[in-house]
Structure formats: structure tokens, C-alpha cells
Amino acid sequence: MLSSCSQSALSRQVEEAIHSYLDTLRYTGMDWMRWMEEVEAAKQQFAKLINASPEEIAVLSSVSDSASSVASALDFTGQRNQIVTTEMDFPSIGHVWQAQERKGAQVRFIPSQDQMIPLAYYNQAVGEQTLITSVPHVSYYNGFKQDLQKIASIVHEKGSYLFVDAYQSAGSVDIDVKAANIDFLAAGTQKYLLGIPGIAFLYVKKEVAEKLEPAVTGWFGRTNPFAFDIKCLDYAQGARRFETGTPPMINGYAAHAALRLLNEIGVEKIESYLGELSEKAVQYAGEKGLTVVSPHDRSQKASNTAIYVPEASKAEILLRERGIIVSARNDVIRIAPHFYNTEQEVMTAIDALAELTVRL
Ligand SMILES: Cc1ncc(COP(=O)(O)O)c(C=O)c1O
Secondary structure (H helix, E strand, O other), X not given: OOEOOOOOOOOHHHHHHHHHHHHHHHHHOOOHHHHHHHHHHHHXXXXXXXXXXXXXXXXXXOHXXXXXXXXXXXXXXXXOOEEEEEOOOOHHHHHHHHHHHHHOOEEEEEOOEOOEOOHHHHHHHOOOOXXXXXXXXXXXXXXXXXXXXXXXXXXXXXXXXXXXXXXXXXXXXXXXXHHHOOOEEEEEOOOOOOOOOOXXXXXXXXXXXXXXXXXXOOHHHOOOHHHOOOOOXXXXXXXXXXXXXXXXXXXXXXXXXXXXXXXXXXXXXXXXXXHHHHHHXXXXXXXXXXXXXXXXXXXXEOOOEEEEOOOHHHXXXXXXXXXXXXXXXXXXXXXXXOOOOOHHHHHHHHHHHHXXXXXX
16 A cells, blocks of 8 residues: 555554544443543644644644635735745645635745745745745645745745645654744644544644634634633634634544554654655656656655656556555656555555556
8 A cells, every 4th residue: 555645554553543432432322521532632642743732733624624724814904915825735725725815815826847846936926915825845746845944934034924734744754843933734644644534633833823813713712612602702722713613533533543653653763764765766666667757856755756647547546456556646646655665565566557557
């Protein structure tokens, strides 16, 4: 299974966690306290993973929801009404930003060059009118990895917030939100975080959270959700004010188990191993005559090695028939190993792809 950029493999720990949620339904019927504890524990593990405090993490249902929640807290009616984003962002994120145009926002897309974004482009695009800059840490398309610390320093100098979509990096690339000085960062658990869809974490820097009041809201964004006071629209301290309704419970169980496992192994170790696999994948695909559309320099890419295949979706199906699970996007097959994959598995997938491309 080399599809961690789409869905990572099921661990015993995650499977057991899902069963234990089902057990609460079967044997207790309703167990809010226990469910909330699991979601809270997942939040703590995510905070640890990115070097944040748990009070800086909100639990939502998707990365798209997280971006919408952030957007709903921003005021686009003043002079500073620009959103800078990139053509390498996941489409959903671009959709969320464009939907803010009806509220006065102006969206500017930074283009890519050779499937990468030079740092100078940020210098050129972000200006005095930029309210927020949104970037993917790692591209879903080709694994291109950006230097968040450098981007943060460019955008902050211009007075812009920085929103990072870390869905393709969290769990495979070490993230330190403090060292990189990030304002907002979102990630779900389905990909390198070893979990399932339906839950996402939104980091909001403490000083930033206290200044914002999201319009996308609900009872879990209140100081005391269980006060059941319909007229009290107060905002909880910290990132929790970005939460909305009942948290995804079964997903919280899975996320807690998955994140604990990752923290036990250590993402730094995983990143270094994946760097080796990634280097090998680029080199071997080249030897096999395949066109790699990921950066060739290991320091600029994460686990995903994207290989150009004209009929990528068909190739994904044909590889699956041979027991090789990879994931297609547009015109590429993404070979995205995790720590449980071997170099041999990566090479076997590339061999099979090379054979197929002759026929496709
Ligand atoms: C980088 C990136 N961001 C966002 C998303 C979408 O996330 P969600 O469905 O949780 O909104 C994906 C999904 O593949 C992704 O790869």
C-alpha cells in the first residue's frame, strides 16, 4: 500500500480504537464523557506532533471546514482585503478563499514554475493589502515541499497572516509551528496521520485566536457548550472558539490511537527514512524511463513521487489488480510510501508502472 497521500494503512491500534467506540455504543448506549475524552486526547497528541499547546487546537471535520472557519473570522471590508493563495493548493482551499469574494475579498493566485513555487514569488505577490496568505506545506499533486519558516517571515513582514494546509505533510514531515511562526495550520488524519476521514485539526496561534470571532460557529465554540444558553454568543478561549458542532467521535478515537503511534515512533525519524525512499523512487523511476514530475532534490520534496502517466486513473486500477495500491491525480500516479513501506515495495510499484505505461 503506497497511497499514504490519499489513505494510509490501517494499524492494529486504530482498528482497536474504532472497535472500542463501537463497544461504548453497544454496552453503554451513550457515553459523552468518554467520547469527549478521546477527542481531547487526540487534540493533545496533535498538539504534541506540531509543537503547539492543546489550547491552540480546534477539532473540525475537514481541512476545507477549517479554512472556512478561519475565513469566516476575517474582515474583508477594509483596505487590507486581499487573500494570496497558490495554484499548487488543493482545489478545495482555493474554493474556500474564492467564496470570500462576495464578502469583499480579492483573491490572488501565485502560479507555479516547473511544478514548484520560488520563494521570490511570495515577495512579489504579498503586499500591504494582504490579509492572509494560504500555502500548502506539501503539494498534493507532486509532493513539492515548501520552507514554511521562510514564507512566514516574508508574509509577516508585509503584515499578513499565514495559513498552512499541512494535510500532505503532517505525519511524514516534522512540523514545528512555533519555530516556523505559523498563524493557522490545518490537517486531517486520513493521509500520513494514519487515521480515517471525518476529522481535522486546526492550529491557531494563541495571540491570533483571541482576536478573532468566527461566524462559522456553533455550541462547541462557546465557553460552556453545556450551558445551553441560546442568547449567549460568547467565544471560548483559544482555538476552541473555532469549533462548531458535536465533534467527530469515532474519528476522534481513531485519531487518538493513530497520533499516539506516530508520536511514539517520532516524525523526525519517519521523515528521514521517507527522504531515503523518496530519493530512491526518483532515481529508479528515471532509470526506468518514467517522467517524474516531483522535484528531484530531496530537500524540496516529501514522500510522494509523482510520475506522469497519460491515463493515470486507469493505471491506478490496473496496479490495484496486481495488489499495488497507489493513488492517481489528473495525469500522475503518486507513489507515496510511509514508514511501514520498504524500498523493495517502491521499486516493485515503479517496475509495474513502467510495464503498464508501455501499454497505455
Ligand atoms: C493538501 C490537501 N488539502 C486539503 C485536502 C482536502 O481535505 P478535506 O477533504 O479534509 O477538506 C486534501 C485532500 O486530498 C489535500 O490533499
